[in-house]
Amino acid sequence: MKAGKLRFSKPNKYWVETSQKRYVPCAEDSVLGIVVDSKSDNFLIDIKGPALAFLPVLAFEGGTRRNIPKFEAGTLLYVRVVKANPGMNPELSCTDASGKAAEFGALKDGYMFECSTGLSRMLLSSPTCPVLEALGKKLSFEIAVGLNGRVWVNANSPSIVIIVANAIMNSETLSGVQQKIMAEKLLQKIQND
Secondary structure, three states, X not given: OOOOEEEEEOOOEEEEEOOOOOOOOOOOOEEEEEEEEEOOOEEEEEOOOOOOEEEEOOXXXXXXXXXXXXXXXXXXXXXXXXXXXXXXXXXXXXXXXXXXXXXXXEOOOOEEEEOOHHHHHHHHXXXXXXXXXXXXXXXXXXXXXXXXXXXXXXXXXXXXXXXXHHHHHHOOOOOXXXXXXXXXXXXXXXXXX
């Protein structure tokens, strides 16, 4: 049994969408991973799953044995899950399906925080999540959301990073209208200070 929202997509696909702390890797998920160790053939990455994931050293745009990227332990990466089978370590890639780097790779500076998988899905939903839409109209920031419940925010000033991160964390239990109201109140406080 599983508690959550029953979702539907045409023609006849039903699933239960839950919000949980534990992430179960699925192929084609975009996730935020932290480098734990590097071996000769791959990097070991923590993606908040049941097991560490492998990122092959050649899974980068133009990856060859001569230009292997160097990542220290603790480096934050935006990666795509390529293979995810029960009982096996997931395999990752820093390229999209066509082999281009796209938005994948190392995330420098900024602030990473953890949230539930449900909040991650809400932030990635279409149309744009109300809290991100409201903040994006007035503030300039970058964001990377992983389906594994990790979010990275970067901006020119630390105060904007803190405002965006707090607004996102506070938005999980709010409706769309409540998210807009909260974001507008935050933006008013900034203008008054």
